[in-house]
Amino acid sequence: MRKKVKFLLFVLLAFICFPNTSKAVLNVPDPVVNGKVTISWLDYEDKMGERPNSIDIELKDAMSDGTVTKTFKAEDAVVNTDPSMTTWTFDVELPKLNDYVTYVLGYPTEVDGYDLHYASDGQIDSDGGTINLVYVKHLSKYVTYTEHWDDGGARDVDRVFAMWMIPINNDMLGEDDGFPMSLGCG
Numbered sequence: 230m231r232k233k234v235k236f237l238l239f240v241l242l243a244f245i246c247f248p249n250t251s252k253a254v255l256n257v258p259d260p261v262v263n264g265k266v267t268i269s270w271l272d273y274e275d276k277m278g279e280r281p282n283s284i285d286i287e288l289k290d291a292m293s294d295g296t297v298t299k300t301f302k303a304e305d306a307v308v309n310t311d312p313s314m315t316t317w318t319f320d321v322e323l324p325k326l327n328d329y330v331t332y333v334l335g336y337p338t339e340v341d342g343y344d345l346h347y348a349s350d351g352q353i354d355s356d357g358g359t360i361n362l363v364y365v366k367h368l369s370k371y372v373t374y375t376e377h378w379d380d381g382g383a384r385d386v387d388r389v390f391a392m393w394m395i396p397i398n399n400d401m402l403g404e405d406d407g408f409p410m411s412l413g414c415g
Contacts, residue, residue, distance in 0.1 A: 261322045264353030269316045272366035279342050287335030295326040296335050334360055342367055
């Protein structure tokens with residue numbers, strides 16, 4: 230019994246000698262901002278297999294000179310696909326560089342074989358937000374062909390010519406759905 234009393238007196242003495250010195254918890258702002266980045270690829274489901282698996286995007290703080298470069302990988306994206314365009318959507322977490330941070334798109338990222346067709350004026354700040362990019366695949370090709378005319382040098386009439394091309398890798402077109410590439414008289 231005496232041991233219990235001595236122990237209780239020790240605990241009481243400890244509380245008196247070492248009072249609770251914990252500080253009140255301050256409301257500290259979140260050290261990050263969250264938002265979304267969408268990257269759309271207008272390349273007909275990448276039938277040529279030239280879309281990159283990842284892309285580096287520079288995001289710049291509009292209020293300061295701070296930048297953050299993020300790597301966006303296809304495997305980490307929420308992917309939405311339709312016959313002409315594939316969209317990667319990413320949830321991003323960016324460091325809060327100052328109290329009023331607002332991230333905008335920095336220097337646009339170049340992708341071989343694609344043009345940056347559209348970059349939104351979107352922003353990511355403490356209220357969230359979205360930055361959108363749309364890349365378009367270079368689909369124009371040069372075709373060389375030769376025409377042979379057996380009409381005596383077109384002595385009697387003008388030559389009217391037309392060339393029709395049917396894209397063989399477009400599932401949306403039938404056999405007769407070609408389109409004129411050039412039309413003229415010679």
